[in-house]
Amino acid sequence: MKEFYDPFLPDPFLREDGTRVKDPSEWPLQAAYIRSLAAENMYGSWPGKPESLTAAVEETKKEYFGQAVREKITLTVDHRFPLSVEYIHPEKPGRHPVIVYNASRLSMRSRLEFDAVVTAGYGIASFDREMIRPDLPMAKFGGYEEEALRRDYPALPCGDIMAWAWGHSLVADWLETREDTGPLICTGHSRGGKAALCAGIFDDRFQVVAPIGSGCGGLGCARFSGTLALDKQDETKCETIGRMAHVFPTWMNEKYASFGTKADPFPIGEEVNRFPLDAHMLRAACAPRAVFNSEGTHDFWANSFGTQLCRDAAQKVYEFLGVPDRNVFHIRPGGHDFNWSDWAALIDFCDIVLHLERTMPLSGAMTGPYVINLKDYAPWA
Numbered sequence: 001m002k003e004f005y006d007p008f009l010p011d012p013f014l015r016e017d018g019t020r021v022k023d024p025s026e027w028p029l030q031a032a033y034i035r036s037l038a039a040e041n042m043y044g045s046w047p048g049k050p051e052s053l054t055a056a057v058e059e060t061k062k063e064y065f066g067q068a069v070r071e072k073i074t075l076t077v078d079h080r081f082p083l084s085v086e087y088i089h090p091e092k093p094g095r096h097p098v099i100v101y102n103a104s105r106l107s108m109r110s111r112l113e114f115d116a117v118v119t120a121g122y123g124i125a126s127f128d129r130e131m132i133r134p135d136l137p138m139a140k141f142g143g144y145e146e147e148a149l150r151r152d153y154p155a156l157p158c159g160d161i162m163a164w165a166w167g168h169s170l171v172a173d174w175l176e177t178r179e180d181t182g183p184l185i186c187t188g189h190s191r192g193g194k195a196a197l198c199a200g201i202f203d204d205r206f207q208v209v210a211p212i213g214s215g216c217g218g219l220g221c222a223r224f225s226g227t228l229a230l231d232k233q234d235e236t237k238c239e240t241i242g243r244m245a246h247v248f249p250t251w252m253n254e255k256y257a258s259f260g261t262k263a264d265p266f267p268i269g270e271e272v273n274r275f276p277l278d279a280h281m282l283r284a285a286c287a288p289r290a291v292f293n294s295e296g297t298h299d300f301w302a303n304s305f306g307t308q309l310c311r312d313a314a315q316k317v318y319e320f321l322g323v324p325d326r327n328v329f330h331i332r333p334g335g336h337d338f339n340w341s342d343w344a345a346l347i348d349f350c351d352i353v354l355h356l357e358r359t360m361p362l363s364g365a366m367t368g369p370y371v372i373n374l375k376d377y378a379p380w381a
Helices: 024-043 114-119 136-142 145-150 160-175 191-202 241-247 270-274 279-284 304-320 340-353
Strands: 053-063 068-077 081-090 096-103 123-128 181-189 206-212 290-296 327-332
Touching (some): 053 160, 068 160, 114 340, 160 181, 181 340, 241 270, 290 340
16 A cells, blocks of 8 residues: 555545554544544434334235235334335345335335346335435425425434435344344435435445445545546536535535535535545445445436546555455446446345355346455355
């Protein structure tokens, strides 16, 4: 490892006292320091465990020609706040990996992409993040803004992104009470991708952290935004801190907005140089656990090029920890979506990381087999 890091990005190896991490055994403390920076400068305070969490099964039925079971669950937080969860899992006995997926009210329904999850032997627990904190732009678009404003929500010491991320942990708390729950994966798309990343940073029960199309405030670089031209900044096509804080001021804490410009078209300005983080450090905070992201070549708004730049920067941490294959960037043709290709690539990656075997990867890749020694970090492997 070089003594100095990339001068363009903050050094993830630099400790609070100004010295640098020299040994992999020191990384857990450094990851905790990065989490504290993220809480202070982006998200707010992690809510922690609720006082109580109860579950009621509202409906159970067979799905996928009897190969899976669909359960509709209502979790009740602190005897008061409901959270709707739809859980689809294999019918066969034994533990299976579970993907915890944060969804908006408009996407809480069966999707064809879930076929990839179920047929690969995974469970998927989707929860309605809008029951934890309102997503008012989404509610206005969907015609239920008045209902969203009337609903009672938990009082949480953080912005919306972290509140939604907390939902992943609530679902994980419930899943851990079940005998069939294996390793956990967290995922989401767009603003849900930002939330999935936050969940992975603050809850180390998630062995694979998979933000999809998360962009600014997620895995997209705050200091550089680019397009397929690759030769210049083009923040008019990419979301920036200033624009996100202007359009969605409740997503992050108030301090985060100070790192962005305040006037339209909200370019990347000198303010960002005071931001003590960037997306490579958010990725690295999850290490040595695995991080997977998938992007569209024409999803300029989510800054797919800046996302790859920060993935490559975080790779130095993964190599330092001896787990270079756990930091993965997947790109496909297309725009801002979470489609079958993304799901298939995610499942293929999880199969590798979690030491699961299938005869044919979902994505159609013919190379392999892949063997990664995770026994030091994955007790189920």
